[in-house]
Amino acid sequence: MRVATARTSGPDALDAALIACATGTADTFAPVYDALSPAAYGTALAVLRDPDHAAEVTQDVMVELWQTAARFDPARGSARTWVVTLARRRAVDRVRSEQARRHRDQRDMDQSGATAQYDVVVEHVEQRLEAAGVRRCLGSLTQTQRDAVLRAYYGDRTYREVAEDLGASLPTIKSRIRDGLIRLRTCLGVDHG
Amino acid sequence: MTGSSDFARAWGWTMADDDHDLLPSYALDAVDDTDRHAVERLLAADPDARRELDEYREVVAAFTVDERPPTSLRDQVLTRVAADARHSTETASATGAAPSPRPVTRTSHRPVAHPLRRRLAALGMAAAVVVAVAIPTTIAIQSQQTQRELQAEADTIAQMLADPDAQVLTAEMDGGGEVSALVSAGHVMLAASGMADPGDGHDYQLWAISGDTISSAGLIHPVDGSATALLEAPAGTTLAVTLEPAGGSDQPTSEPLVAVET
Numbered sequence: 001m002r003v004a005t006a007r008t009s010g011p012d013a014l015d016a017a018l019i020a021c022a023t024g025t026a027d028t029f030a031p032v033y034d035a036l037s038p039a040a041y042g043t044a045l046a047v048l049r050d051p052d053h054a055a056e057v058t059q060d061v062m063v064e065l066w067q068t069a070a071r072f073d074p075a076r077g078s079a080r081t082w083v084v085t086l087a088r089r090r091a092v093d094r095v096r097s098e099q100a101r102r103h104r105d106q107r108d109m110d111q112s113g114a115t116a117q118y119d120v121v122v123e124h125v126e127q128r129l130e131a132a133g134v135r136r137c138l139g140s141l142t143q144t145q146r147d148a149v150l151r152a153y154y155g156d157r158t159y160r161e162v163a164e165d166l167g168a169s170l171p172t173i174k175s176r177i178r179d180g181l182i183r184l185r186t187c188l189g190v191d192h193g
Numbered sequence: 194m195t196g197s198s199d200f201a202r203a204w205g206w207t208m209a210d211d212d213h214d215l216l217p218s219y220a221l222d223a224v225d226d227t228d229r230h231a232v233e234r235l236l237a238a239d240p241d242a243r244r245e246l247d248e249y250r251e252v253v254a255a256f257t258v259d260e261r262p263p264t265s266l267r268d269q270v271l272t273r274v275a276a277d278a279r280h281s282t283e284t285a286s287a288t289g290a291a292p293s294p295r296p297v298t299r300t301s302h303r304p305v306a307h308p309l310r311r312r313l314a315a316l317g318m319a320a321a322v323v324v325a326v327a328i329p330t331t332i333a334i335q336s337q338q339t340q341r342e343l344q345a346e347a348d349t350i351a352q353m354l355a356d357p358d359a360q361v362l363t364a365e366m367d368g369g370g371e372v373s374a375l376v377s378a379g380h381v382m383l384a385a386s387g388m389a390d391p392g393d394g395h396d397y398q399l400w401a402i403s404g405d406t407i408s409s410a411g412l413i414h415p416v417d418g419s420a421t422a423l424l425e426a427p428a429g430t431t432l433a434v435t436l437e438p439a440g441g442s443d444q445p446t447s448e449p450l451v452a453v454e455t
Contacts, residue, residue: 026275038259152223181217
């Protein structure tokens, strides 16, 4: 049976520090902030590409991390993965609500706008990928898988929007993203078996 | 099981298969709200799907490039954290409770309380059990993330409460307190009340025992002596609570204070 899940690496000192925050004071949180805020900020910056917006999201994420420390389960993943998950969700939510607002303000918005936006950020994507841990593994993806995954990650596109952008069917894009992440999982050695 | 349950299960299985393919997109936050809700239903019902999601999240985290945030952010965050910690302590004191860090625990959410209360009351459970699932009113849930997770849990609990075959079990805890468990279709909702303070340097830890396998199901942080937990556990799983060194142990290091056979 699996009530709790196993993870690739054992719980580390950082995980223990975050767990301690569940019953600790603000002082307990300071070292956790120092260790994890760069991951939160880097994640938010990749999505938002605006330092001020990324800083606002990071502030909220780090406070949320403190408030929800009791829910952190090191059996399911590292503290770093946890904060990245929180940061990405918040940053993407912010982009989507901003997009919705713009759609309301500008009803005749050019349908190709999003694709153009992706093309503009290709350079930014390549710069960031140079330093990302996943970079060495992207070669294990087919070109179409890589394109779909990167559009979803850096273009902040849903898989439905990626399908529209590329003129491909929904099942096709869903499969490319799924197969792409499965290949990355294998290459990175992520196995919670 | 009735024919209609079989149909619902068959239908649910088909949907779950489809939603299962969405886990990688969900891990990338590349789903819209409708898809997101469907995946969260799957996650609430299927521990294997949760494990798979955890793996995809680790993959997504590998895209992260650390960047040093503006230095002013540190003070802003730590000031908010200090204010939050102080507020929680004051609130706890005002209600006569022992100071506890923050009343945010995994399943303590007000909307959950009402259907469970009704159901337990309908089952003619003792008043003490109803008290066990009373939820502190001081909880402030701030993030959408938390709300969504709680919604997924609320959906699961609603399904459990709708199950006519659901069972309620109760057991006394050594050292004081009582645990009741609502058991339905592979899920267990635990509610404990009257728990003693675990004391400095200790935490209560929940275990799921199946055959020779003992798995941690997380720490229990009682608020006002009460705590709730929602977990997956196939029929025949025994749930037990032990007192462990703060932060918990990989395997139990003390005798169970209580054990509930599902």
